Amino acid sequence: MAKEAAVPLTRQVASHGEEKPARPSVGNIAVKCPKCKEILYNRDVEKNLKVCSRCNYHFRLTAYERIDLLADPGSFTEMDTDIISIDPLQFTAFPPSYSDQRTYTDKLTAEREKTGLKEGVITGHATIETKPLTLAIMDFHFMGGSMGSAVGEKITRAIESAITHQTPMFITTTSGGARMQEGLFSLMQLAKISAALAKLGEAHLPYIVLLTDPTTGGVSASFAMQGDITIAEPGALICFTGPRVIEQFMHIKLPEGTVNSEFALQHGMIDAITHRRDLRQTLGRILRLYA
Amino acid sequence: MAYDLEFEKPLAELEKKISALQRKGDRLKPDELVQLQEHERELRQKTEDIYKHLTTWQTVSVARHKDRPYSADYIRLMCDDFFELRGDRSFGDDHAIMAGPAKIDQQTVMLVCHQKGRDMKERQFRNLGMPHPEGYRKAQRLMKQAEKFKMPIVTLMDASGASPGLVDEERGQAEAIASSLYLMPRLRVPIISTIIGEGGSGGALAIGVADRVLMLENSIYMVAAPEAAATIMWRDSAHASYAAENMRISARELLPLGLIDEILPEPLGGAHRNYKQMTATLKEAILRNLAEVSALSTDEMLERRYQKFRKMGAFGNLEAQTLAGSI
Ligand SMILES: [Zn+2]
Numbered sequence: 001m002a003k004e005a006a007v008p009l010t011r012q013v014a015s016h017g018e019e020k021p022a023r024p025s026v027g028n029i030a031v032k033c034p035k036c037k038e039i040l041y042n043r044d045v046e047k048n049l050k051v052c053s054r055c056n057y058h059f060r061l062t063a064y065e066r067i068d069l070l071a072d073p074g075s076f077t078e079m080d081t082d083i084i085s086i087d088p089l090q091f092t093a094f095p096p097s098y099s100d101q102r103t104y105t106d107k108l109t110a111e112r113e114k115t116g117l118k119e120g121v122i123t124g125h126a127t128i129e130t131k132p133l134t135l136a137i138m139d140f141h142f143m144g145g146s147m148g149s150a151v152g153e154k155i156t157r158a159i160e161s162a163i164t165h166q167t168p169m170f171i172t173t174t175s176g177g178a179r180m181q182e183g184l185f186s187l188m189q190l191a192k193i194s195a196a197l198a199k200l201g202e203a204h205l206p207y208i209v210l211l212t213d214p215t216t217g218g219v220s221a222s223f224a225m226q227g228d229i230t231i232a233e234p235g236a237l238i239c240f241t242g243p244r245v246i247e248q249f250m251h252i253k254l255p256e257g258t259v260n261s262e263f264a265l266q267h268g269m270i271d272a273i274t275h276r277r278d279l280r281q282t283l284g285r286i287l288r289l290y291a
Numbered sequence: 292m293a294y295d296l297e298f299e300k301p302l303a304e305l306e307k308k309i310s311a312l313q314r315k316g317d318r319l320k321p322d323e324l325v326q327l328q329e330h331e332r333e334l335r336q337k338t339e340d341i342y343k344h345l346t347t348w349q350t351v352s353v354a355r356h357k358d359r360p361y362s363a364d365y366i367r368l369m370c371d372d373f374f375e376l377r378g379d380r381s382f383g384d385d386h387a388i389m390a391g392p393a394k395i396d397q398q399t400v401m402l403v404c405h406q407k408g409r410d411m412k413e414r415q416f417r418n419l420g421m422p423h424p425e426g427y428r429k430a431q432r433l434m435k436q437a438e439k440f441k442m443p444i445v446t447l448m449d450a451s452g453a454s455p456g457l458v459d460e461e462r463g464q465a466e467a468i469a470s471s472l473y474l475m476p477r478l479r480v481p482i483i484s485t486i487i488g489e490g491g492s493g494g495a496l497a498i499g500v501a502d503r504v505l506m507l508e509n510s511i512y513m514v515a516a517p518e519a520a521a522t523i524m525w526r527d528s529a530h531a532s533y534a535a536e537n538m539r540i541s542a543r544e545l546l547p548l549g550l551i552d553e554i555l556p557e558p559l560g561g562a563h564r565n566y567k568q569m570t571a572t573l574k575e576a577i578l579r580n581l582a583e584v585s586a587l588s589t590d591e592m593l594e595r596r597y598q599k600f601r602k603m604g605a606f607g608n609l610e611a612q613t614l615a616g617s618i
Contacts, residue, residue: 088605091537095530118609149604156601178514180524183538184550187514188603190493191500195476195600202477221493225469240465241455249455259460269463
């Protein structure tokens with residue numbers, strides 16, 4: 001897994017609350033592409049929707065960047081902004097030898113400060129090319145997009161809201177998997193979200209899902225693969241089992257990029273791979289076709 | 292059956308003394324007979340004490356005990372008939388999932404079970420009980436068939452997880468599990484699931500979205516195996532016991548969290564010590580829960596099934612810092 005690409009981004013459309021603190025980078029003007037190692041100017045990366053102009057690597061976007069990219073300007077209204085995670089299991093006993101002894105509550109506080117987000121998903125209503133829809137956009141920067149009760153609740157409420165408002169549902173996935181600190185609560189979010197999506201389906205409302213880097217573990221084995229229309233960004237890691245675990249299990253070495261968007265398309269798991277610059281237009285087309 | 296788990300050492304010692312005395316048979320002196328009875332009483336007492344106070348990590352070793360009854364054992368002891376149906380009609384037949392119609396007392400149910408292997412050969416045949424995608428697709432095919440013929444669905448869960456190989460990725464492990472999770476909430480027949488050993492991650496949940504979720508007393512249900520969780524959190528699977536204790540994976544820890552519905556008591560010293568007694572308990576619980584769920588109208592049953600999972604979760608509110616959800 002590529003380490004978090006370090007790109008300080010000033011948000012272009014400041015319509016969703018406070019500015020995020022800039023993350024560390026190769027200085028403030030340039031960034032190294034994790035894939036081709038090219039040094040790129042930040043302003044060029046920004047201009048190119050955070051895609052490497054040399055190798056087409058799609059840097060990870062924050063949820064708000066994704067919304068700015070896809071939603072009609074000013075159309076997004078956020079819902080459930082106050083939901084946060086708690087520590088339901090009192091997950092506090094760590095191996096004494098492990099250096100990081102912060103409790104789950106401590107970590108959550110640190111993540112909120114680091115990202116300016118309250119949790120790893122942003123939900124709400126918007127229009128794309130004037131077509132209304134309900135969205136849930138995951139954010140990898142908050143604890144690796146891991147699935148906890150708060151994330152599960154926000155996504156479920158969004159789906160239920162789509163049913164109430166009779167709109168299509170759109171989810172962008174990015175997740176390293178389960179929120180281990182929430183134990184079985186984490187797993188049960190998958191059942192909860194899947195059940196809500198099944199209800200959405202019974203209401204004959206389309207569910208469009210966009211898989212972005214990385215979509216793995218429980219998220220891949222639930223709402224990432226339940227879409228009526230399933231799109232992925234190029235080169236995204238998409239798998240149930242991560243490459244390192246596959247390697248351990250099979251005692252083999254996997255070439256870089258074995259289980260990615262292209263692999264998923266080749267094996268019939270997704271409908272299309274769409275470059276970031278074409279996403280908005282593609283979603284607009286789909287919404288018109290299914291309206 | 293020997294006491295062979297780490298924490299059973301005191302029991303093993305007592306058992307050794309008991310069998311030494313038993314070997315004397317008719318040559319047993321009166322004071323030795325008294326001693327034998329005393330040891331037997333002590334063994335029962337100690338077993339009860341130890342099993343009443345198992346740590347979560349100790350429970351893991353009981354749930355994974357090599358002699359623990361597997362689905363095939365329960366099927367053999369509980370069902371008057373079982374006709375195994377095989378294959379996903381698309382790729383192949385998976386041997387980690389065993390399924391088909393069965394008679395329990397007078398009732399025909401659709402059984403969908405994980406099946407681990409007992410010896411080396413069977414373990415390999417069943418891929419250590421870790422289903423491939425075609426296993427979940429077989430399960431879906433038969434759960435839809437159950438709905439068609441109005442048969443209730445009974446699942447027995449016992450998998451450490453789904454198979455994590457490259458072939459599983461190629462054949463769409465994620466999609467296979469996702470489709471099960473999408474299907475089960477809306478199936479118009481009662482579903483009763485029981486975790487009989489290990490319920491591990493999406494690989495287990497894929498046959499566990501049920502009206503009632505029961506757990507054997509010494510079984511475990513978890514988002515990831517403790518070893519995997521420890522590797523993810525602390526980069527070392529040797530810390531698995533910490534992961535197990537923190538994650539609350541035993542039945543007695545999960546019941547108060549509202550994540551399961553009922554604990555089925557195990558025979559003294561674990562299910563593997565008395566298959567027949569364990570089967571009787573399981574059968575009674577399945578039939579009772581089935582009768583209760585069957586008494587509901589289909590719409591009421593589906594709404595309750597939806598609400599059951601809908602309520603699972605524990606989260607807060609940033610401003611009020613108040614709790615919501617199931618705890
Ligand atoms: Zn590049």
